[in-house]
Amino acid sequence: MTQDNLATELPNFPMTRTCPFSPPEQYAKLRESEPLSQAVLKVTGKPAWLVTTHEHVKTVLGDSRVSSNLKLPGYPHQFHIPEEMLREVRLMLLSMDPPEHTAQRRYLIPEFTARRMRALRPRIQEIVDARIDAMLAAGGPVDLVSALSLAVPSLVICELLGVPYEDHPQFEEWSALMMNHDISPEEYGAAVVGLDMYLDKLITAKETEPGDDLISRFIEKNREEPIADHTDIVTMARLMLVGGHETTANMISLGVLGLLEHPEQLDAIKADPDLLPGAVEELLRFFSISDSGTARVALADIEIDGTVIKAGEGILPLNNSANHDESVFPDADTLDIRREEARSHLAFGYGIHQCIGQNLARIELEIVYGTLFRRIPGLKLAVPMSELKFKDEALVYGVHELPVTW
Amino acid sequence: MRVSVDPDRCVSAGQCVMLAPDVFDQDEDGIVTLLQEEPPAELHAVVRQTASLCPVRLIQITE
Ligand code: SF4
Numbered sequence: 001m002t003q004d005n006l007a008t009e010l011p012n013f014p015m016t017r018t019c020p021f022s023p024p025e026q027y028a029k030l031r032e033s034e035p036l037s038q039a040v041l042k043v044t045g046k047p048a049w050l051v052t053t054h055e056h057v058k059t060v061l062g063d064s065r066v067s068s069n070l071k072l073p074g075y076p077h078q079f080h081i082p083e084e085m086l087r088e089v090r091l092m093l094l095s096m097d098p099p100e101h102t103a104q105r106r107y108l109i110p111e112f113t114a115r116r117m118r119a120l121r122p123r124i125q126e127i128v129d130a131r132i133d134a135m136l137a138a139g140g141p142v143d144l145v146s147a148l149s150l151a152v153p154s155l156v157i158c159e160l161l162g163v164p165y166e167d168h169p170q171f172e173e174w175s176a177l178m179m180n181h182d183i184s185p186e187e188y189g190a191a192v193v194g195l196d197m198y199l200d201k202l203i204t205a206k207e208t209e210p211g212d213d214l215i216s217r218f219i220e221k222n223r224e225e226p227i228a229d230h231t232d233i234v235t236m237a238r239l240m241l242v243g244g245h246e247t248t249a250n251m252i253s254l255g256v257l258g259l260l261e262h263p264e265q266l267d268a269i270k271a272d273p274d275l276l277p278g279a280v281e282e283l284l285r286f287f288s289i290s291d292s293g294t295a296r297v298a299l300a301d302i303e304i305d306g307t308v309i310k311a312g313e314g315i316l317p318l319n320n321s322a323n324h325d326e327s328v329f330p331d332a333d334t335l336d337i338r339r340e341e342a343r344s345h346l347a348f349g350y351g352i353h354q355c356i357g358q359n360l361a362r363i364e365l366e367i368v369y370g371t372l373f374r375r376i377p378g379l380k381l382a383v384p385m386s387e388l389k390f391k392d393e394a395l396v397y398g399v400h401e402l403p404v405t406w
Numbered sequence: 407m408r409v410s411v412d413p414d415r416c417v418s419a420g421q422c423v424m425l426a427p428d429v430f431d432q433d434e435d436g437i438v439t440l441l442q443e444e445p446p447a448e449l450h451a452v453v454r455q456t457a458s459l460c461p462v463r464l465i466q467i468t469e
Contacts, residue, residue, distance in 0.1 A: 061461075062461075062462070062463065105417065105418075106435070109417075109418035109435065109436030109437075110434060110435050110436045112418070112420070112436065113418070113420060113423075113432045113436045114420040114423035114424050114427070114432060115423075115432065117420075343425070343455065343459060344458070344459065348419075349461070350461045351417075351461050351462065352417050352461070352462060354417060354419045354461035355419070356418075356419075358419060358420070358421075359420050359424055362424070
């Protein structure tokens, strides 16, 4: 196949959802007929492999012959990064390979242990309660996205990182821009530079006057055993800050919407809060808000079930497709908070890059869903579902506004 | 059932500790440690599930 006729013969990626609650329709067909197939990336016009079954996604993400390095030529970029920026950009944890990845991850993981996450519960509960107090005081209708969904993870990640929350309107804007498929390379560049300059100042201050926070502890460890320079630390902080709020925020809104649209299941949760952890897993599976965090490039020829992905070719293991694979999740397009196998979802990725903040996200979601419906049992949409605007253009799926009342 | 782990490969996703806190723990550095090598029968199902969820498949089970 030549470059010229690629565009006419291969489908485009990303594919858009036709139903806001279901993955793009093409995923199911691909899983059936061609679980490893090629598509053309809308943004770059270049081809990449789509991996669509649960088993194959696990296989690819567990294979040490794939790289996350976004500077490699075949890497399947899904948004415009200016050429010169790509050359100069520092790799962040997400785009590093071992051994750099292993070293940086090792510095960060003590911050995210299950025990540490559990210890954060009371503080997260306080944050959620305060936001709901404010909602109740203001009276409905309110936009849940700004009143709760964005505020909670943003406050939590700011405290964890030691970033002043007062600055949140600015970095939330940068963060939203960076998650958008549709912006120009210049806009993307400006958002990254803006956030980096902000973090650069903050980190310089912490280098002389450390606080009791993740960034300060990273600086401290790095002083004893250097693995990163100042710019690497800025990049690390950017990943943590952006990764820490945009994703969870979208999951909060979509999860609330999903439960409101399934009143029988919502009632079950209200009656028995023990169902909450399972519901969180099912909502993560059902919405699978990011297909893009797992892009890879093959370092060697990799044969999977008779198909050969050649060295240098881009691969997109689609966790949204894997999470709707009927062979693992029967009746996959149905939201079922009692689904036993829900935990096998790949919404946090798989392999060495599996989301480092996953247990923080789980706890935030559990507390938010539980508290919101306990304290405002009459919560309902303030507009018809058909009026909601979904983030079809974004790297992380969500809803722009979620007007609710009670 | 006997459980073993290979801590050198642990990426500390903590799936194991969240799911089966009676069998798995994490040390100060976030690396998996084993609390019970031979968990009681009522935990077998959850340990099996944990092994399949570990993103680097480092939890080995022999039955
Ligand atoms: S699930 Fe696997 S990688 Fe994660 S902490 Fe447990 S043993 Fe380590």
